[in-house]
Structure formats: structure tokens, C-alpha cells
Amino acid sequence: METFTSWRTWDEARPELTGLPAADLAVVERAVIAARRWHGDQLRPTGVPYLEHLLEALEVLVRGAGVTSPDLLAAVVLHDVVEDTAATARDVEDEFGPVVAELVDWVTKPPAAGEGRQAKRAAKSAYLRRLGEAPREAKVVKLADRVSNVQRLHQMPPDFQRRYYAETITYVLPLAAAEPWFENWYREWRAEYAHLL
Template sequence: MEIYISWRTWDAARDDLARLGTVDVPALERACAAAERWHGDQLRPTGVPYVEHLLEALEVMTRGAGVTDPAVLAATLLHDVAEDTGATVADIEAEFGPEVAELVDWVTKPPTAGQGRQAKRAAKAAYLRRLGEAPAEAVLVKLADRVSNVQRLDQMPLDFQRRYYAETTTYILPLAAGEPWFAAWYAEWSERFAHLR
């Protein structure tokens, strides 16, 4: 199971993307700059800058799955903007157009502030089930996002590992079934973490 953590900064990503020669690097630079602007100094739960997660997902998408579609790649960099910042899907549409905005909208969890734990879990399960109706391009964005989140699952607390493994095998693996590269990656991943069943 390959781990995608080489791109910690846009500079590192840009150099590798230029060598691949299959993607619109200036367009991705613009999307990355917008993501950095909107996420600001925000950190992931692991304490790393948010942009590292976005670049991991982009690395999964390009180096792993070989995706080159400009809208899908831009949405990959922007996928958490509407969910985790003050920016909206309308803001994304104004800067990147309706296709990118629609993809981001599909992968944005509905707000659950003020709800209890059970209500939040139910809302998340409904969101994950709804992804089964999403366009294939939106599913790709979600699959790359989740690869970034689970590739080092063993670094999280054990109770979180178990919950996230169950959620991933229940909702994400079926989405990956239609995408050969992701299906193979997740099959290896689920075996590596099978002790969490």
C-alpha cells in the first residue's frame, strides 16, 4: 500500500506535477493559493497545516490514480473550503466556476453545530450514503480525500481508528468499487488495518 505524503508544500507539488506533464499546473497553483487563503493558519487534528492534507489528496489523485481532469483536481484542493472555512460554495463558484463548485458541494458535509453526538453521526451517515448518488467526479474527490485521511490511521487514538475503519469499509469501499485504482488501494488498506474489524 503506497502512502502519499511527499507534497508538504505547493513548491514540492508544483515541481512533481510539472514533471508529470499531464496537468494544468498554473490552474492548480491558483486553486492551491485560494485554498491556502481560505484555510489560513488552520491546522488538522494531527497538528499539521491544513494545506498538507489537500496536497496529499492531490498527490493521491495525480500520482496514484492518474486523474488529469482540471475541475476534479481543483475540487480536490478546495474540497474542505465550504465545510471548514468561512467561504461558501458560491465563493468557490465565483472564482472557479460551476463545475468545481458542484463537486465541492457534493463532498461538503452539512453543518451539525449544536447537535448532539448521535445526531451528528446520523447526519454524517446520511451524507456518506448520499455520495452513492454523486457524479463519478465527485466520488473521485471523496475517495482521494479519504485516502489522505486513512493512510496513516494507525497514528490516531485506537477508538477513533476502529470507528473510522468501520465507516470507511461501510461507506467508502463501495464507492471505490467502480474505480479500479482506488478499489485496489482500499483493498490493500483494509487488509493492513483488518485488526480493527
Template sequence: METFISWRTWDEARAELEGDPAVSGTLDVPALEKAAGAAQRWHGDQTRPTGVPYVEHLLEALEVLVRGAGETRTEVLSAVLLHDVVEDTDATVNDVEAAFGPLVAELVDWVTKPPTSGQGRQAKRAAKSAYLRRLRDAPPEAIIVKLADRVSNVQRLDQMPPDFQRRYYAETLTYIVPMTEGHPWFASWYAGWSERFAHLR
């Protein structure tokens, strides 16, 4: 199972992107730099549950799309860098649209979970399930943003608490893996991942 953890900072990602002839001629690196900078500003000092800077998750998802799935569309790659800004920062969909255009904003909007503050645990889980079911109707571009986001989240699932591992594994098989239909690279990756963590079934 391939993991995507080599880009820890935007400078590292940019150096590799610009140095790879296979992608440097097709990617709009300055546009991606703008999106990475905006994501860094909006997320600020936020960290992941593992304690690493939030930007590392965004760069992992970018690496998944570029190095794994071979994605080169600027709007899709910008959206993956910005996919959590509406959900986890003060940024709005309108802010994203003003800076990056309507398509990027639409993709970010699709993958943004609705707010659940003040709700109990069961209500939050029900809302998340409804959000994941709704994603089945999303445009293909939004689906691959979500698939890349989840690859980053699950590629090192064994570093999370045991009860979370089992719940997240089941959720991924139920809601995320069916979205890989029509996306061969993701279907193959998740097949390998599900076997790697088959003990969680």
C-alpha cells in the same frame, strides 16, 4: 500499501508536477496553483487533528489523484484542493463558483458535509451517515474527490487514537469502499488498506 505524503507544500508539488514529463504535458499547473493558493488563503492557519498545516491534507489528496489514480482533469484536481473550504472556512459554494466555475463548485458542494453545530454526538453521527449515503448518488467525479480525501485521512490511521481508529475503519468499510466500484485504482488501494488495518475489524 502505497502512501501519498511527499508533497508538504504547493512549491514541492508544483516542482514535481512540472518535472514529470508523464504529467507536465497534460496538467494545467497554473490553474492548480490558483486553486492551491485559494485553499491556502481560505484555510489560513488551520491545522489537522495531528497538528500539521491543513494544506498538507489537501496536497496529499491531490497526490493521490495525480500519482495514484492518474487523474488529469483540471476541474477535478482543483476540486480536491478546495474540497473542504465550504465545510471548514467562511467560503461559500458561490465563492468557489465565482473563482473556479460551476463544475468545481458542484463537486465541492457534493463532498461538503452539512453543518451540525449545536447537535449532540448521536445526531452528528446520524447526519454524517446520511451524508455518506447520499454520496452514492454523486457524479463519478465527486466520488473520486471523496475517495482521494479519505485515502489521505486513512493512510496513516495508526497515528490516531485507538477508539477513533476502530470507528473510522468501520465507517470506511461501510460507506467508502462500496464507492470504489467502477474505480479500479481506488478499489485496489482500499483493498490493500483494509488488509493493512484488518486488526481493527
């Protein structure tokens, strides 16, 4: 199973994107700058800077799936800003336009309606089911995000591993069915983590 963990900083990622037209590269760079500003010093549950996750998802799209659309690349870099920072969908739209804002909105998990773990899980399940109705581009953003999340699933606590594996099989793998590169990657991932069933 191929992993995408070599772009930890924008300085490491940028040289790999030189095949993009200058204007498109500028859009992606602006997205990285905005994500860095909005996420600030946030860390992922694994303890790494948040930007590393965003750059991993970008690496998945570029090196893995061969995506070159500047809107898709910007959206994958910004996919968590509305969910996990003070940024709003309007902020994203003001800086990156309605297409990027819509993609980010599709992959933004809404807050739970109630308190407690059960309410959070119900909200997350509803959000993941809703992604089945998303435009293709939003599904691609979600697929890249989840590749970054699951490629090192073994680093998470065992109970989380089992729950996240099951969730990925149930909700995310169906999104990959229409995307050959993602379908193949997730097939290999599923086999590697099959012990979690």
C-alpha cells in the same frame, strides 16, 4: 500499501505536475492559493497544517490514480473549504466555475440538524450515504480525500481508528468499486488495518 505524504508544500508538489498543460497547472495553482487563503493557519487533528492534507489528496489523484482533469484536481484541493472555512459554494463558483463548485458541494458535509454527538453522527451517515448518488468525479474527490485521511489511521486514538475504519468499509469502499486504482488501494489498506474489526 502505498502512502502519499511527500507533497507537504506547493513547492514540492508543483514540479510533479509539469506534465500538465500550462493552463491546467495554473488552475491547480490558483486552487492551492485559494485553499491556503481560506484555510489560513488551520491544523488537522494530527497537528499538521491543513494544506498538507489537501496536497496529499492531490498527490493521490496525480501520482496514484493518474488524474489530469484540472477541474478534478482543483476540486480535491478545495474539497474542505466550504465545510471548514468561511468560504461558500458561491465563492468557489465565482473563482473556479460551476463544475468545481458542484464537486466541492457534493463532498461538503452539511451541518448537523441538532446538538450533540448523535446528531453529528446521523448527519455524517446521511452525507456518506448520499455520496452513493454523486457523479463519478465527486466520488473520486471523496476517495482521494479519504485515502489521505486513512493512510495514517494508526496515528489516531484507538477508538477513533475502529470507528473510522468501520465507516470507511461501510460507506467509502463501495464508492471505489467502479475505480480500479482506488479499489486496489483500498483493498490493500483494508488488509493492513484488518485488526481493527
